[in-house]
Amino acid sequence: MYQQYFNFSEPPFSISPDPHFMYMSERHQEGLAHLLYGIDRGGGFVALTGEVGTGKTTLCHCLLQQLPANIDIALILNPKLSAIELLATICDELGIEHDGMTAKSLIDAINQYLLAAYANGRRTVLLIDEAQNLSLEVLEQIRLLTNLETSKAKLLQIVLVGQPELNAMLVRRELRQLNQRITARYHLLPLSFDETKAYIQHRLRVCRGSHRLFSAAAIRRIYRYSAGVPRLINILCDRALLGAYATDAGRITPAIVNRSARETLGLKSWLPRWLPAVAAAVLLTGAMAGGYVWRHELALLRPAKLLTVPEAAVSKPVAAQPERPAFRAWLEYSAPAFDAALGELLRMWGAAVPAGRMADCRYAAELGLNCLPGTGNWKDVLALDRPALLEFADGQGRKRFVPIQAVEQGRALVLAGGAIRFPLADVLADWDGNFLLLWRSPRPGVSEIAAPQKSAEVLWLRDRLGQAMQLAKAEAEPDYFDDTLKRQLTEFQRLQHLAADGIAGARTLIHLDNLTGAADSPHLQAGQR
Template sequence: MYKAFYGLNDNPFSIAPNPHYMFLSDRHREALAHLTYGLGETGGFVLLTGEVGTGKTTVSRCLLQQIPENTDTAFILNPSLTELELLATLCDELEIKYGENPTLKQLTDLISMYLLNNHKNGRNTVLIIDEAQHLRSEVLEQLRLLTNLETNTKKLLQVILIGQPELQQLLKRQDLRQLAQRITARYHLLPLDKEELALYVQHRLQVAGRHDPLFTRKAIAALHKHSGGIPRLTNLLCERALMAGYGQVKVPIDHKMVNQAAIEVLGDIDVSNDKRWPFVAAAALVLAFGLSFYWFNHTADESNNQTAAVLPQATASVPSATMKDAQPTNVADSVVQQPVQASPAANAEQQILRQAMLQSSSIDNAFAGLFGLWNKQPIIGLSACQAAQQQQLACYQQQGNWHSIMRLNYPAVVYLQDSQANVFYGVIVERQAEQILLQLGEQQFWVNKDWFDRHFSGTFEILWQPDSVLPREIGQTSSLSQVQWLENSLALVNQRPARLLTQFDSELEQQLIAFQRQHGLKPDGIAGNQTLVQLNLYLSQQGPRLSTAEVSR
């Protein structure tokens, strides 16, 4: 009813997936590139995750538009199925006929025959599963068995799994490790930043017929604050704000209208001025730990006083870099290399570590420790990355190993698993040679590389502070100043003299490709968003580091 008032031809902020309003930010393009790269290799599984409303379906629709014509595609939107139901749905999507009450073997044979015929005729087969976090483990195993059909060079069935972050946790289960090893490309889609959100809003307005700005800069900032950069929430807020502006006969839309829209849509309240709650929460945690610590010491045998003297101590503040003054326990040897007759002190240390692992199942607590190392704090009601953005920091998630983390040299939240595949989270605070100071909750332990490698699941997240605004990409057609910056940056990372360039030459391209391969990036010789972020992580001089004595490059 407000379209004529704003000069619009259509409703620009409908949450229906209208392809005319498709907006690809740098993050969406990067996700699309990862998925396309994964499908273009030898096949297997491709993984796309992201929070609700970040645009995973948008990326998948773009991917479908780019799939070659010689590809048969099956799209499953409701994955809450049994193994038999999944195979039957796959047959329905691929128009494979089967009789009444088929068995699992009959459906498997029909699908295998279809895949072999497709390969013989030069056709590919792709299965896309949305909301894949709802898949049962036995269904995922059935999918893995389907992908066993292969030639010497490729899988005959390629599977794209799209889901919320819980999907990452599901795939870390011990019984799914074979499937996890077959994932050829993975990408976690983060929300839009403030600049991308402004472009997103203006893009939708232009498609709907209005080319003049409609939201003030403060309104865009308020939109980003309340939506966290999630497109679907942004649409809801913009829709309600437009209705408010229409009711008040007011243009442009200001931040007050957006704040009111947030209250109506999200029940949102401004908590930024209440700084007490993080400290109250921290005090409660310290009190709980103190009572537990007192009970442990009170009931322990008094002959083990020497053991108690090396236990980690609680602090009375949000975890920060100064916590290493609390004399963390060194459990590296006692945990990894136990003597035949373990001493009472070693047994006590192991028990404390196991208890800390059991109590570290909250990733929010781990991020609280990471924020403390930056002298920042979490913000109630916001995710860790949203809280980081509010404090001029950026999140960066990566798959890797010990060397990946040590090379970046940043404190990191690490995803860990115990011997029963239970997930827990820790913060790497400091490094000394082949040992790291690992924070679990309010306690810190020195553990060695062997212990870490056995428990690390492969995912870690860091916070960092960008020194400047990054360009979208640097390639053959970029300006000479950007090309020279890229050469200088790679030279610093590789600890070699920088060359004076007159163009983006083949040597720079090879240096860039080598850097991309080293960090698990798409080796396309173009410095896109992920590559530029990775470079800036090395070059940034801001924030804490794991080791100040040496900077890994």
């Protein structure tokens, strides 16, 4: 719902265990290293534990992607099985055919499979998630599976993943034989505050969002509510983004996080732990003081004489005014309207606007320049690398446009009747994501190349894609837009984080032009090229 509002390429805070979003904190790196070490040694057990929502399942999915090609894995996600059902599930996961449903027939079938796999240079891993739900009978059967071996090696490696209750089970006397066979174990802890901040910003970057979307105070509040548990962080951030969308807010504040926590975690509100005690003490002190005064006889009280103070002698309190960033003040009082801002943008391209002529996209087209309006984040604008107009709203809701010629060392060079430099962070803090830039096509008069076009522009596109992607050049390339060209173009767009539609439109042509220098165009990052 809020994906388009914030210009996300995909929802950033889904609770599904997607390795694409995997944030490898120091703890997760250690956990993955323990898993890989235990599997690399071969044989025995590996145990990974952690509280609910700390990222155990996601870490396991990451592990699956890093296993060597010669490893076959049986993944069991529902461990509430009997011993016979567990053996049958292992056979199903590994594609082992079996004749019956007795323990002997199933174990014999598994043993034959493991021996054949070992002879072919393959290894087998059994990974059981939510292992704290295993019964003692099933755990004993799992231990017996590690007895399947040759004279030199164990045939089955077992990874147990579960909540802290798994550790409590493993130390029981009746499971001491299994516990002694664990060759690597790791307990996954929640994230620290710094890791929580990096985690949120990482997921925003993956979906091409602004890493400044959550204020520092909002992130602190999220950490207090979630205690650094990634699943709770995801739930809070997802609801906070929905709340910002519903209230048309451009940034996540602590107030939005508080409301999200009430809606998702069932919390009334956030209060410091010491506040209820202090409040109770204040109330008690007030009650005692009130009782003391009440016990005094009212007759002892005498009416006090009123003291008159001249009004001029009383100093009136001065309301504290928050310091306003220089950019915000300039935006309120000096930022130009659209035609004036576009005129500045044209001047950056070396074009002047004649007296009596309005600066608009029609006039830009007469000069061989194209207008490209868009909605996105600052990363999108930087990737296009052209001077741009950023759209804002002032305090009265009026649209204002900021013509940015360049960015240098964290500052934005704004041209509006003169050159002004503002901290880039101040500029982006109030930006709503709308922009417009001018661009010149690297092929004059061409703004799109697509199927089923047949022209010299298609040959030009093949040549540029070949340079950009280092493709082997055919002796005779067709001048029509075929499926091969579309596949190459789609792959290029994917690598450049563009819409992979197989059409060379404005943004694709700009990216292709940038890869060869775009010498005929001014650049937003000219000082960094």
